Amino acid sequence: MSTAARARAAMTEPDAASPVPPAAAHAGPPILAVEALSKEFGGVHAIEDLSFTVSRGRIHSIIGPNGAGKTTLFNLVTGVYTPSAGRVLFDGQPVSGLAPYKLAARGMSRTFQNLQIFFNMSAIENVMVGRHLHLDRRLLPALFRFPSLVRKDREAKERAAELMREVGLGRYIDAESAAMPYGALKRLEIARALAAEPVLLLLDEPAAGLNATESREIDELIKLVAGRGVTIILVEHDMKMVMGISDHILALNYGRKLAEGTPAEVAANPDVVAAYLGTLD
Numbered sequence: 001m002s003t004a005a006r007a008r009a010a011m012t013e014p015d016a017a018s019p020v021p022p023a024a025a026h027a028g029p030p031i032l033a034v035e036a037l038s039k040e041f042g043g044v045h046a047i048e049d050l051s052f053t054v055s056r057g058r059i060h061s062i063i064g065p066n067g068a069g070k071t072t073l074f075n076l077v078t079g080v081y082t083p084s085a086g087r088v089l090f091d092g093q094p095v096s097g098l099a100p101y102k103l104a105a106r107g108m109s110r111t112f113q114n115l116q117i118f119f120n121m122s123a124i125e126n127v128m129v130g131r132h133l134h135l136d137r138r139l140l141p142a143l144f145r146f147p148s149l150v151r152k153d154r155e156a157k158e159r160a161a162e163l164m165r166e167v168g169l170g171r172y173i174d175a176e177s178a179a180m181p182y183g184a185l186k187r188l189e190i191a192r193a194l195a196a197e198p199v200l201l202l203l204d205e206p207a208a209g210l211n212a213t214e215s216r217e218i219d220e221l222i223k224l225v226a227g228r229g230v231t232i233i234l235v236e237h238d239m240k241m242v243m244g245i246s247d248h249i250l251a252l253n254y255g256r257k258l259a260e261g262t263p264a265e266v267a268a269n270p271d272v273v274a275a276y277l278g279t280l281d
């Protein structure tokens with residue numbers, strides 16, 4: 001079967017039901033609202049007049065061909081880029097212009113399409129960096145001088161080890177990050193993002209470069225995290241994963257919204273099939 005045919009089969013035969021139970025209804029604003037958002041890079045409209053909302057406790061996926069603007073959208077939402085126009089509201093509050101670490105401290109964490117591991121640090125220290133986003137930055141230099149803070153750090157280390165076990169990295173707790181295989185590093189990034197105890201987790205291609213077994217394990221991990229009430233926004237090219245795991249899908253093309261809805265609705269949308277699968281032939 002060709003790549004396109006496989007992807008088409010995955011899109012038209014979504015798993016019968018999402019294994020993630022629907023979240024309880026929450027009052028209040030959506031956890032994320034994107035309003036008329038645009039980002040231009042010297043004439044390239046990477047994101048153009050894009051609006052959508054993300055409701056709490058669900059798995060939302062964003063799909064689209066290479067260059068559709070998915071990573072740019074993540075960078076706009078997480079404060080890496082400033083929008084050319086429009087705005088982003090996190091938990092009802094406008095956040096455009098806030099630094100990524102401030103957003104992380106408010107409960108927004110992410111992983112990166114291109115791994116951003118600190119290879120000069122051990123695996124567990126990488127996870128603890130995520131945890132430290134919770135501590136007052138002014139206290140960090142003092143961390144190793146005061147016994148009470150050292151104790152706090154020891155707690156952070158224990159929590160980081162626990163998180164590593166939860167994401168299936170128990171055997172790497174004492175490892176140097178530079179010695180870890182690629183699949184484990186993808187999980188390490190997820191563990192670091194979880195260390196900040198996010199309410200919203202953005203995953204940019206967590207299964208890219210992984211084999212089928214590793215991809216299934218990531219799929220399970222995402223469901224586990226979502227099952228604990230963390231809202232997930234997933235960017236992923238693995239259509240089988242996307243169709244099986246998502247409560248809601250937003251399809252982008254050339255920075256614009258092509259379609260959105262349930263996996264079945266988006267998979268049946270002829271514009272999505274044409275735009276997305278056309279690129280795979």
Ligand SMILES: Nc1ncnc2c1ncn2[C@@H]1O[C@H](COP(=O)(O)OP(=O)(O)OP(=O)(O)O)[C@@H](O)[C@H]1O
Binds near residue numbers: 064070072
């Ligand atoms: N920092 C930048 N400077 C200039 N152009 C950029 C920059 N970042 C992204 N772009 C352009 O914006 C468009 C969207 O890129 P983006 O990386 O967001 O796509 P994507 O959907 O994540 O693609 P992929 O599936 O390949 O990861 C592309 O045309 C890209 O070349």
Ligand SMILES: [Mg+2]
Binds near residue numbers: 070071072113
């Ligand atoms: Mg990308």
